[in-house]
Amino acid sequence: MNKNGPLEYDYSVSKLFIMNALFVGTIGMLIGVILAWQMAYPEFNTFLGEDLAEYTNFSRLRPLHTDSVIYGFVLSAVWASWYYVGQRVLKVSMAESKTLMFMGKLHFWLYFAASAVIVASLLMGITTSKEYAEFEWPIDLAITVVWLLWGAGIAGLVGYRREKSLYISVWYYIATFLAVAMLHLFNNMEIPTIIATSPAGETMIGAWWHSVSMYAGTNDALVQWWFGHNAVAFVLTTPIIAMIYYFLPKESGQAIYSYKLSLLSFWGLMFVYIWAGGHHLLYSTVPDWMQTMGSIFSVILILPSWGSAINMLLTMKGEWQQVASSPLIKFMVLGSTFYMFSTLEGPIQAIKSVNAIAHFTDWIIGHVHDGALGWVGFMVIAAIYHMAPRIFRREIYSRSLMNMQFWIQTLGVVLYFTSMWIAGITQGMMWRAHDEFGNLAYSFIDTVTVLHPYYTIRAVGGTLYLIGFVMFVYNIYKTTSAPRVEESDLQNASPMGA
Amino acid sequence: MDIAQLQAYGYFIMTAGLAIGLYAYIYHLYSRRKDADGVDYENYSNMALKDDIADTPVNATSSKKKK
Numbered sequence: 222m223n224k225n226g227p228l229e230y231d232y233s234v235s236k237l238f239i240m241n242a243l244f245v246g247t248i249g250m251l252i253g254v255i256l257a258w259q260m261a262y263p264e265f266n267t268f269l270g271e272d273l274a275e276y277t278n279f280s281r282l283r284p285l286h287t288d289s290v291i292y293g294f295v296l297s298a299v300w301a302s303w304y305y306v307g308q309r310v311l312k313v314s315m316a317e318s319k320t321l322m323f324m325g326k327l328h329f330w331l332y333f334a335a336s337a338v339i340v341a342s343l344l345m346g347i348t349t350s351k352e353y354a355e356f357e358w359p360i361d362l363a364i365t366v367v368w369l370l371w372g373a374g375i376a377g378l379v380g381y382r383r384e385k386s387l388y389i390s391v392w393y394y395i396a397t398f399l400a401v402a403m404l405h406l407f408n409n410m411e412i413p414t415i416i417a418t419s420p421a422g423e424t425m426i427g428a429w430w431h432s433v434s435m436y437a438g439t440n441d442a443l444v445q446w447w448f449g450h451n452a453v454a455f456v457l458t459t460p461i462i463a464m465i466y467y468f469l470p471k472e473s474g475q476a477i478y479s480y481k482l483s484l485l486s487f488w489g490l491m492f493v494y495i496w497a498g499g500h501h502l503l504y505s506t507v508p509d510w511m512q513t514m515g516s517i518f519s520v521i522l523i524l525p526s527w528g529s530a531i532n533m534l535l536t537m538k539g540e541w542q543q544v545a546s547s548p549l550i551k552f553m554v555l556g557s558t559f560y561m562f563s564t565l566e567g568p569i570q571a572i573k574s575v576n577a578i579a580h581f582t583d584w585i586i587g588h589v590h591d592g593a594l595g596w597v598g599f600m601v602i603a604a605i606y607h608m609a610p611r612i613f614r615r616e617i618y619s620r621s622l623m624n625m626q627f628w629i630q631t632l633g634v635v636l637y638f639t640s641m642w643i644a645g646i647t648q649g650m651m652w653r654a655h656d657e658f659g660n661l662a663y664s665f666i667d668t669v670t671v672l673h674p675y676y677t678i679r680a681v682g683g684t685l686y687l688i689g690f691v692m693f694v695y696n697i698y699k700t701t702s703a704p705r706v707e708e709s710d711l712q713n714a715s716p717m718g719a
Numbered sequence: 720m721d722i723a724q725l726q727a728y729g730y731f732i733m734t735a736g737l738a739i740g741l742y743a744y745i746y747h748l749y750s751r752r753k754d755a756d757g758v759d760y761e762n763y764s765n766m767a768l769k770d771d772i773a774d775t776p777v778n779a780t781s782s783k784k785k786k
Contacts, residue, residue: 228772309770384776385756388766467767476764481748484760488744492737 230308231316232612234325238301239605239612241333243694245293246601250687252286257680261673276344284355285343290593291353291456293336298601299460300328300371303394305608306467307375310391311382321377328370335363342430349432351445353452354408357430361409368405372398389483393463396491400455408448410435439506443499450498457597459490461560462529464604469533469553472607473543474713478535482528489525493518500571503580512573519571526564533557548623549715552603555631559595563588578653583672584645591638594630594686602693607715609700616706616716618699622692623717630689636682644675 259265259279266278275281304325308314315322339360342348348355356364375398379387387395411432415425436444470477477483499507499515534557537543543550566588570579579585610617617623651671654662706716753759758778765777 230772310766312770312772312774312776314772383780384766385778385780386754386758386763386766388763390767470764470767471770474768476761476768480760480763484748485741485745489741492741 228314229316230305230314231322232305232608234315234322234329235301235304235608236612237326237329238297238304239608239697241329241336242294242297242301242601242605243697245289245297245336246690247687247694249286249289249294250683250690252282252289254680254683254687256282256286257676257683261676261680275346281344281346284348284352285340287353288339288343288355291452292339295457295461295597295601296332298604299394299397299456299464300332301608302460302464302467302604303371303375305612306390306463307378307394310384310388310467311378312384313378313381315378318377318381321374321381324370324374324377328367328374331363331370332367335360335367338363347428347430349411349434351408351434353449354405354445356409358409358411358413358432359430361405361411364405368398368402372402388467389477389480389487390463390467392487393459393466396487397455397460397463400451400459400495404448404451404455408444442502442505443507443511446501447495447498450501451495453592454494454497457593458494458526461597461600462490464600465533465553465557466529468600468604468607469536469550469557472547472549472553472603472714473537473540475536475538475540478532478538482532486525486528486532489528490522493522493525497522497571500576503571503573503576516571516573516576520568523564523568527561530557530561530564543714547714548620548627549603549606549617549717551624551627552599552606555627556596556599556603559591559599559634563592563596566591578649579645580649582645582648582652583641583675584649587638587641587645590641591634594634594637598686598690599630602690605693605697609697610706610715611711613701613703614705614708614711615700615703616710616718618696618703618718620717620719622696626689626692626696629692630686633682633685633687633689636678636685640675640678640682644672644679647671647675 255265255268255277256279259282267274269277304315315325339356342357342360343355347357349357375395379391411434413429413432414427415429415431417426417433418424419426434441466477466483469475496518497515499511500519501515503512503516505512534554537550537554544554569575570585570588606617606623609615648668651663651668652661656662703718710716748760756778762777769775769777
């Protein structure tokens with residue numbers, strides 16, 4: 222920043238996180254595509270040869286895919302957007318405080334270092350085997366420090382603010398911080414085995430990094446899915462809503478349809494989401510009332526979710542020509558539509574009788590991906606497209622490339638979830654089918670044979686989405702050397718080259 | 720009254736209380752339309768639309784910091 226010039230927003234931390242999101246996003250989705258082809262053609266489990274099979278098989282790569290897209294790609298984009306949106310809606314620049322700037326950069330570099338350790342440890346097969354919380358205790362401690370640094374950064378910016386009220390997006394970012402802090406701490410209560418003593422009196426058991434959960438059996442499952450479902454809520458939903466509440470109004474130049482609706486949807490979502498995790502454990506050893514509660518709260522969850530989604534769609538009221546003319550708005554409107562769609566699909570799957578068919582099937586994988594690819598992915602892409610011209614002071618390199626990317630990725634998402642719907646329901650029906658004496662009609666391998674074409678279609682869908690993502694990364698890369706634009710061109714609709 | 724009954728009453732009272740609280744909040748938002756500072760809630764959308772550092776805040780923290 223020019224010391225003698227007028228005060229400006231400083232996006233240096235945001236830029237670091239954007240670069241990381243693009244890099245990790247590409248790798249994480251590439252691993253996802255490899256996994257999809259492995260499901261369709263198992264010989265891909267050894268695509269680097271038998272000697273390296275340990276590192277290329279499905280089970281070793283699967284947590285790398287989930288953790289890198291959730292905590293690498295999405296979290297980086299969320300933080301990039303926080304360090305961008307936070308300054309703007311609070312009307313305070315990071316450049317005004319050396320401490321805040323130092324904390325922001327430390328936040329990024331510690332996160333980057335922890336991510337590198339996570340990748341290495343997962344590749345080596347070091348894992349607690351808790352889904353989406355596979356990291357051993359030293360990494361959990363590092364994550365806590367990274368998370369607290371972000372929290373301190375939020376408190377710092379909020380403390381310096383010129384705008385008294387907090388914009389709705391800031392509420393969602395704060396909710397993300399508080400909820401994930403709680404989820405991370407309670408789900409990762411663990412004892413390093415070197416300080417434990419076994420019933421037989423053994424001490425110093427196992428490697429120094431190894432730990433065991435403080436919970437056991439059904440309790441462990443309950444805590445795990447309270448965590449797991451709320452990781453979806455507070456990493457893949459609330460910060461993404463924070464993003465759309467800023468980027469859609471700003472890009473379209475339209476005020477939020479109803480700010481009051483945004484407030485009550487916020488409180489509705491906060492109250493309801495935290496109770497819904499029990500739906501992951503339907504028909505398990507968890508108490509029946511808890512399963513029912515998980516189902517009921519999942520269904521109620523439609524209301525606040527649709528409150529936000531409809532609010533966003535109505536924000537475009539009278540301005541629908543923008544959807545046709547701007548690929549950036551297209552990403553956000555389709556993202557919001559996919560949000561409505563997956564927040565209807567989820568509650569349907571959480572109804573006990575539907576879950577009897579859906580549980581453990583590919584329909585669940587389809588549900589996750591229409592949310593992750595259609596809602597989260599599209600919103601992150603739109604946010605980065607909006608931020609890039611403002612950060613680099615250049616127009617977006619190519620509108621036509623962006624349009625092409627939109628249609629390729631949309632086709633990818635549609636192929637992905639439709640194939641998984643058919644696969645999942647087929648699977649569920651075949652597992653349950655029995656003859657008049659109660660003997661199962663099919664063995665497991667019968668379902669695998671039937672599902673093969675759908676797995677292939679899913680892999681094609683995933684590959685299309687990845688191709689679109691690479692086009693996106695290329696478009697952003699070329700944006701860094703595109704023609705310069707004036708500040709006055711950046712008010713609302715982002716400037717784009719042909 | 721055993722613990723299970725207590726839990727059930729507690730659960731019912733909490734759920735009913737929170738539901739009443741949420742509807743009261745909705746009623747409050749739509750009947751008052753303005754917050755305690757006298758700012759119409761709908762004006763807060765401008766925090767995103769007019770977010771240049773030199774723009775006037777919708778509701779400034781203090782007159783000293785007002786741009």
